[in-house]
Amino acid sequence: MGTPNILLTRIDNRLVHGQVGMTWVNTLGANLVIVANDEVANDEVQQNLMDMVLPETAESRFFTIEKTIRIIGKAAPHQKILLVIKNPEDALKLVHGGIPIQKINVGNLHYAEGKKQLSATVSVDEADIQVFQKLHDLGVELEVQGIPNERARDLMELLKQD
Numbered sequence: 292m293g294t295p296n297i298l299l300t301r302i303d304n305r306l307v308h309g310q311v312g313m314t315w316v317n318t319l320g321a322n323l324v325i326v327a328n329d330e331v332a333n334d335e336v337q338q339n340l341m342d343m344v345l346p347e348t349a350e351s352r353f354f355t356i357e358k359t360i361r362i363i364g365k366a367a368p369h370q371k372i373l374l375v376i377k378n379p380e381d382a383l384k385l386v387h388g389g390i391p392i393q394k395i396n397v398g399n400l401h402y403a404e405g406k407k408q409l410s411a412t413v414s415v416d417e418a419d420i421q422v423f424q425k426l427h428d429l430g431v432e433l434e435v436q437g438i439p440n441e442r443a444r445d446l447m448e449l450l451k452q453d
Contacts, residue, residue: 293364293365293366293368294364294391295363295364295366295370295372295390295391296366296368296371296372297363297374297390297391297392298319298320298321298371298372298373299315299319299321299373299374299394299396300374300375300376300382300385300392300394300395300396301315301373301374301375301376301395301398302376302377302378302379302382302395302396302397302398302399302400303375303376303377303398303399304377304378304399304400304401305399306326306331306337306341306375306376306377307324307326307341307344307345307375308341308344309344310344310438311398311399311437311438312324312341313344313345313346314438314439315373315438315439316345316346316348316349316373317346317348318439319371319373319439320371321349321371321372321373322348322349322369322370322371323349323350323351323352323366323370323372323373324345324349324350324351324352324372324373324375325351325352325354325359325363325372325374325375326338326341326351326352326353326354326375326376327354327355327356327359327374327375327376327381327385328353328355328356328375328376328377328381329355329356329357331353332353332354332355332358333355338351338353341353349373356376356381356384356385356388357388359385359388359390360385360388360389360390363390364389374390374392378400378419379397379400379419379422379426380418380422382395382422382426382431383422383425383426386426386429386431392431393430393431393432394431394432394433394434395426395431395432395433395434396436396443397413397433397434397435397436397446398412398413398436398437399412399413399437400412400414400415400419401414402414403416406419407420407450409435409446409449409450410435410437410444410449411437412437413435413437413446420450423446423447423450427447432445433445433446433447434446435449
């Protein structure tokens with residue numbers, strides 16, 4: 292298995308949506324968007340909605356977490372990948388599965404009662420924090436950044452603040 296050319300791994304609980312999909316693809320120069328999500332892998336309606344907001348320069352694939360782990364290593368070097376996942380748990384599964392993820396862009400985790408808000412778009416609960424801690428311990432860099440022209444901030448540093 293080769294090393295897949297992953298330009299960015301992004302956590303976004305809306306996955307690919309609106310300008311965000313377009314903006315990240317264009318900024319990164321990605322030509323393949325892999326959405327790793329068990330639910331969406333089997334939901335053509337959601338897949339079609341996501342395809343609509345991606346530029347024509349990028350292809351998309353919708354895989355389960357397990358399938359992503361199994362086949363991402365077969366990607367060709369010219370495939371410049373934006374890997375999109377829904378939550379920290381799935382990120383940890385991918386890392387445990389052997390996908391070489393060095394850095395994760397945490398773009399969007401909705402606020403809910405009892406969550407700690409780290410930025411305008413990212414809120415975490417205890418379970419999220421535990422998973423992020425595990426990812427951090429595995430050497431994965433964690434950055435909070437909604438859109439490319441926003442300054443990236445270290446998630447572990449944000450967690451230390453009150």
